[in-house]
Amino acid sequence: MTSKNYLCKGIRDHIHRHMFLTILVSLALLVALPIHCITELDVAKGMVQIPEDSLNSVQEAFLGCLSSNSWVMVVVAGAAILYGLASFFYLYSGEKTDFYHSLPWKREVLFLVSLVSSLVSFLVPYLIATGITYLIGIFNGGNSTKVLPAMAIAIGVNVLYFLVFYAAAVLAVMLTGNLFTGVLGFAGIMSYGIIIKTAYSSLNSHFFDTLSVYSSGMQENFLSPFLAYRMMIYTGEEKILQYGVLYGAIVLVVLLALDLWLYKIRPSESYHKSIAFPKLEPVIKVVCVIPIALLAALFFSLGMRNHFVWLVAGTIVVALVLSAAFDFLYSLDIKSCIRPKISTGVILAVLALVIMGYRMDITGVDSFLPDKGKVQAMSVKFNSISERMAYPVNFYEKMGAVNNNQIWMKDFDAIYALAQIGVEYYADNKNEEADAFGLDTLVNVDLAYEMKSGKKVYRSYYLPETEEVLANIQKIYDNWEYREKIMPTYYADAEDIEFLYVTDALGRRMQLDVQRNELEILYKTYKNELEGMTFEEAAGERILGYLVAEQMERGNYGNTKQDYMFSWDLPIYEGFSETRAMLTELGNPIEDQIPAEEVLQIRLTTMDEMGNTAQEMILEKPEEIQRVLEHMTYEYCHYGVGSKILYDINVEIIWTDRFKETGQTMYLLDDGSLDDILQKLNID
Incomplete structure (x- = not known):
């Protein structure tokens, strides 16, 4: 009972001690939630209501204020950082550290007191502000069946990531001995994944000419808790929420475990030191300097004529300067920072291995051509075909097969032949200047391998437009399995189209005055002719005009959704006799030529x-x-x-x-x- 009373008293004293911070956070939450909600609802009331929508503009705005509020995200992250730094700020003072560590409490209890009191100090004003916002929305007609579930999810996500950022801030304090290095440490913890990924991508882009990487944007968001939190705030998809919560929970457990372990072993005399654990100084220096030096040197060498020489020189200079800066930060002694260090030698050795490994392409990235028997399927994207087309809005919403290079084909002989040509042509021309490169007419081709092991490998080549290349492209294009999915008509049915127009040589856009059944028949007729056109016909026939299809779509404007018309052009080739005959019957003929x-x-x-x-x-x-x-x-x-x-x-x-x-x-x-x-x- 006595321990319980001490614990409650400790939490209460901690809350009182940081009351100024709680007041500041409370004011910020009032601005981010109730006041922001009032302004959003006032704007939404002036918007045109769409009768067929499940939610009107006020309901949409209210839902956005509770669930996808970027202002709340800023306050949550800021409050967590401030509470984390304030809770253990005493570790930066010798007298305060001695005082707290002389209390008859284990460090686990002190840690628990700070954690619980910080959470309560944030949670109470946050729930109050959310409750006020909910009442404002109800009184302004913003209530709907989606509000309570969305509000519950938002509260859970915000509290989870408050704890994540809090634990990260505490970890930065545990590892450092003063506020300056503590802030740097927190920034490093939050951004290190992004720095590593950026350095890796930049090196690949700088040294490899055939490498192309396709990945979902969701994976990139797990490089930092900040990115994951932002992803969850702006995306309401159930799958993304599940991944974000799982990621946040794992990161929280790891951070809290590290915090508690480091707090238990942290020497009390670590105050005023840059790093609380001297043995970590060379480790932190090595892992920080290597990616930063590579990024700085890559940026420095951009635009230089001899990229590699400037890259090497820049890497060495930046690595030495950063190493000296870290050594000075650790010791505050100029003589110490200019003395040779083993860690500096390790940094230079690793950088040399990385740069020479990329320079020599020891992993064979640009010469990659797997044995055919190891390949399960292949896909191909011809940018000079797919990027010349106009696609309906559904294509962009679904990130269709063409854009993601995911038209996997089991019969991939022609694609593999293009890969062979690409590897050979690159090997013969890789030393050519970019503007010369054989002086051939080039075709940009994105290829992908799905290996039998399950691995997927992506490459991009520039191929000479030879008869052999065109013959293989024709084989691929004329395969219905491929051609069907690159056609714009694959992504929209006749039922999706509201209106059809015709454009002529003068650029006039004339709406077809047709009944619904006539529109559907015309579109299906056109669809059959477009999808039945061979590669040879597409290359050799003239385009005489366009059908312009319009679709009614919805878009996000702030926290509300509005309708808009999306249009896309469909080329009418001279060989489309049935389509042209129908247009003539409808009074909008497409002539063979300008009179x-x-x-x-x-x-x-x-x-x-x-x-x-x-x-x-x-x-x-x-x-x-x-x-x-x-x-x-x-x-x-x-x-x-x-x-x-x-x-x-x-x-x-x-x-x-x-x-x-x-x-x-x-x-x-x-x-x-x-x-x-x-x-x-x-x-x-």
Whole structure:
């Protein structure tokens, strides 16, 4: 009973001692919750209500104030850090340390007192502020069935991460002997994972030309508790919440265990020392200097002509300077920081191994080509195809297969052949200057291997656009398993489309006046023709116009959601006879070409390396104008690989009606029949 009374008295005294901090946190919570909620609800009341929504704008705003409030996140993190530093700040003073450690309590009890009192000091004003916010929302008509579950989850997440940040701040105090190094220590604990990942990614990007890494953004958020906490605040998905809570709980247990263990063994005379445990000084120095020196040197060498020499020189200089800075921070003695240290030698040796290992590519990253028998499946993404397309909003929301390079194919012979060409071509040209690189027309290809071991490896190559490469691309593209999933029509059904428009050569956007069943028939007809088009047809046919599809979608604006129209273009190729026939029946025909009688002149120009006009030719003869118009195509949505478009020639139409303007950029699609005209521009 006596121990229990002492414990309660200790908690009460601790709360009273830090009452100024509790008042400060309480004021911050009142601003972040009730006051912020009042302003958000006032704005939401002026928004247009959407009848079919499950929640109106006021309810959406109120829900956001309770669940995804960034102001609360800032207050929670700040309060945890302040309570953590304040609770054990006495360890930075010799007299106070002697006083607390002379009390008839074990250090476990002292630690528990500080933990419980800090949690109570934060939790009480936080719950009060949340309760006031809840009442404000109820009285303003913001209540809904989602409010209480969201509020309960938010309270749990905020309390969990308050304890995580508190434990991290305490760990920084336990490891250091003064406030300056304590703050640095906390910053290091929170950011070390990010620093290591950034250094690793920067080295890969600097030394490896074929490496491409695909990972979900969620994994990146677990490099730091701050990132994980932010992810949970801004994302309400159940799976992410589960991962975030599990991560937070594991980190909390580890940090609290370290805090308690270090507190029990921490020497009382550690105050005023930079590091409380001298044996950790070289360890901290080594693990901090290596990644920071690499990052600083990589940044310093950017833009330098001889990257590697400057990288090596920068790494050595930064490593020596940082090593001296750490030694001075430890001893506050200039002579000590310039003496050779074993830890400095270890740092330089590790840096040398890392840089030379990357330089020599000892792991074979750029030459990676696994044995075919070890590969389960492969995927490929042609940026000059998929990035030329316009996709519906569903594609971006779902982060579709094309964007994530996840169209896995069991029949991957053609993809593997491209990988072989990529490895060989890179080996032959890796020493070339970036702007020369063989002077070939290059195709950017992203490849992925799914090994039978379960590992996934990603590579990116620039391949010469040879007949062999195009033949393999054609095999892949004409495989329905692949082509289906790169088509924009795969990501939207007719039922998803609200309106259809047609655009012509003048850029006019005309809405189709059709019934719902006619719209669906037209879209399905177009879908069949687009998805049935082969690679050879896509490369050789002209684009005559576009269908523009509009979808009604929802977007987040602050803490509310509003509707908006999302549109995307679908190219109409000259071979789409059924689609064009339907458009003609509906009164919006897509003609084979611009009428020659409407054109006064056609101006063909070529540009030099500086972007200035190199050569110019004006066509005025009706027969020449007619021939050129028969080969004109829209460039937008036309594939870049295997394309017969003459990108070196700019085409400008001068209309008979001087008030007309060409709607979109158009180019010539060469089939060899314009050679006599193009020879005048010295175009092969």
